[in-house]
Amino acid sequence: MSNRRFRNVAVGVVSAAVGALTLAPGVAHADPYPCKGNQVCIYENPNFSGSVANLPELQAGGSGQVDFGNRFFQNGNPLDDRASSVKNFSGRTLVLSVDHFGSGATDTVEIAPGAKVNLRDRQRPFGNFDNVASSAWLQ
Numbered sequence: 001m002s003n004r005r006f007r008n009v010a011v012g013v014v015s016a017a018v019g020a021l022t023l024a025p026g027v028a029h030a031d032p033y034p035c036k037g038n039q040v041c042i043y044e045n046p047n048f049s050g051s052v053a054n055l056p057e058l059q060a061g062g063s064g065q066v067d068f069g070n071r072f073f074q075n076g077n078p079l080d081d082r083a084s085s086v087k088n089f090s091g092r093t094l095v096l097s098v099d100h101f102g103s104g105a106t107d108t109v110e111i112a113p114g115a116k117v118n119l120r121d122r123q124r125p126f127g128n129f130d131n132v133a134s135s136a137w138l139q
């Protein structure tokens with residue numbers, strides 16, 4: 001009977017590289033809904049993410065005003081009280097209101113031509129403008 005010698009095999013512990021997907025500040029994200037020139041793009045989520053609404057009323061040749069009451073993002077979610085970020089490439093000043101048309105627009109925010117904004121950064125008398133817009137028009 002031969003001595004059986006066990007050889008210790010150094011088993012390398014493979015440490016799985018746990019990818020903590022930490023994004024460096026300032027890294028540009030691919031825009032799933034690129035906003036074309038002459039458009040107003042209204043996004044469901046902050047930082048131009050989530051679904052988008054491109055309302056023909058706010059584009060070249062449109063009426064220049066729209067109530068969000070019966071309008072939807074591309075994913076089918078209602079637009080009313082859900083807008084979180086906006087790109088205004090219309091060439092005109094965009095006004096967002098917390099009110100529907102006909103109910104007295106007293107609480108509004110203006111988005112300058114060419115501006116890209118998170119509505120949570122726009123203050124109103126009682127809180128910010130995230131998830132409150134109910135109508136919009138171009139000046």
Ligand SMILES: [Ca+2]
Binds near residue numbers: 043044045082084131
């Ligand atoms: Ca939202």
